[in-house]
Amino acid sequence: MILQTSLLIGLVIFSVLAIALKDLLKSAISLALASLLLGIIFFRMKAPYAGVFEISVVAGLITVLFVLTIALTKTGDEVRESKLVNWVFPLVFVAFVVIDALVMKSLLGKVPALPAGAETGTFGDVLWRGRTLDLVGQIAVILAGVFAVLALFRKRDKHD
Amino acid sequence: MTNTWYLYLFFAAALMGAGILGLLGKRNLIKLFIAIEVIGKGITLILIGTGLAKASLLTAQALAITYIVIEVSLVATALALIINIYRQTKSLDVRGLTKLKG
Numbered sequence: 001m002i003l004q005t006s007l008l009i010g011l012v013i014f015s016v017l018a019i020a021l022k023d024l025l026k027s028a029i030s031l032a033l034a035s036l037l038l039g040i041i042f043f044r045m046k047a048p049y050a051g052v053f054e055i056s057v058v059a060g061l062i063t064v065l066f067v068l069t070i071a072l073t074k075t076g077d078e079v080r081e082s083k084l085v086n087w088v089f090p091l092v093f094v095a096f097v098v099i100d101a102l103v104m105k106s107l108l109g110k111v112p113a114l115p116a117g118a119e120t121g122t123f124g125d126v127l128w129r130g131r132t133l134d135l136v137g138q139i140a141v142i143l144a145g146v147f148a149v150l151a152l153f154r155k156r157d158k159h160d
Numbered sequence: 161m162t163n164t165w166y167l168y169l170f171f172a173a174a175l176m177g178a179g180i181l182g183l184l185g186k187r188n189l190i191k192l193f194i195a196i197e198v199i200g201k202g203i204t205l206i207l208i209g210t211g212l213a214k215a216s217l218l219t220a221q222a223l224a225i226t227y228i229v230i231e232v233s234l235v236a237t238a239l240a241l242i243i244n245i246y247r248q249t250k251s252l253d254v255r256g257l258t259k260l261k262g
Contacts, residue, residue: 001164005167008167008168009239010170011171011175011201011205012166012171012174012175012178015178015179015180015198015201015243018197018198019178019179019181019182019186019195019198022187024190024191027190027194028184028193029188030198031173031194031198031254034198034201035201038201038204041205041226045212045217046212046217047208047211047212047217047219047220047221047224049225049229050204050208050220050221050224050225053224053225053228054204054224054228055214057228057229057231057232058228058231061232062197062232062235065236065239066190066235066239068239069190069242069243070190072243072246072256073190073242073243073246074206079187079191079251079252079253080187080253081185081186081187081188082168082185082187084255085185085186088174088185089181089182089185092181092201093177093178093181096174096177096181097174097177100173100174100177101169104169104170104173108163108166108167112181113162113198113213114213114214114247115212116215116216116217116248118215118223119215119218119219120220121214121219122218122224123218123221123222126219126222127216127218127222127225130219130222131219131222131223131226132166133221134222134226135196135210135226137226138226138229141229141230141233142229142232143239144233144235145236147235148181148236148237148240149236149240152240152243152244153236153240157209
């Protein structure tokens with residue numbers, strides 16, 4: 001449990017760094033490290049399939065997409081962030097975490113545990129039989145994403 | 161619910177809080193999108209955490225994988241949009257989008 005909590009603290013730290021760091025490339029790498037830690041947390045929670053997807057897709061593919069975008073939009077023209085936000089963000093976040101901890105402490109043991117139906121079969125059964133509609137939706141979303149990217153990068157005609 | 165579930169809920173809320181603060185305070189389009197990703201991490205964590213607490217990890221993993229697949233499509237589309245916005249406005253500043261031109 002101590003190791004799991006340490007991993008969760010690391011996940012929050014790297015996520016906050018991804019938002020707070022000025023350099024975009026460092027932010028993308030921090031986000032990838034946060035995804036890697038989340039994948040390890042999933043493995044430790046006995047959820048290997050989610051862990052594999054988190055590490056391979058989120059820590060791998062999405063980071064590549066971010067780095068590619070940062071490379072394509074690099075001009076040295078850095079966006080000026082508000083200096084006030086740089087000071088306020090950490091303070092507000094610490095206050096939020098304190099409130100979060102107090103709320104969780106007050107909620108402890110008060111959320112009723114609803115009865116859950118025991119799961120039967122393997123992960124494949126649940127994914128392919130139980131969540132078939134989700135899979136159809138996923139295919140639709142992937143196709144929509146592909147067409148959206150194609151539409152956004154199409155070559156413009158003279159008439160456009 | 162088990163005490164472990166509250167631990168995951170606490171960290172998921174911290175991630176979502178960080179993401180929302182990032183969305184409110186940052187001006188760089190890529191930073192805004194990184195903040196959305198952080199919120200997504202919080203959602204995935206609480207999905208699996210609840211699955212663990214309710215002894216229905218298989219369904220929780222199926223939902224997490226569904227979310228991850230949707231996230232990839234979302235990222236690809238949004239980053240393509242960001243590149244196009246950059247080509248139009250020559251900047252990643254979100255305030256540049258207030259001057260809409262036909």
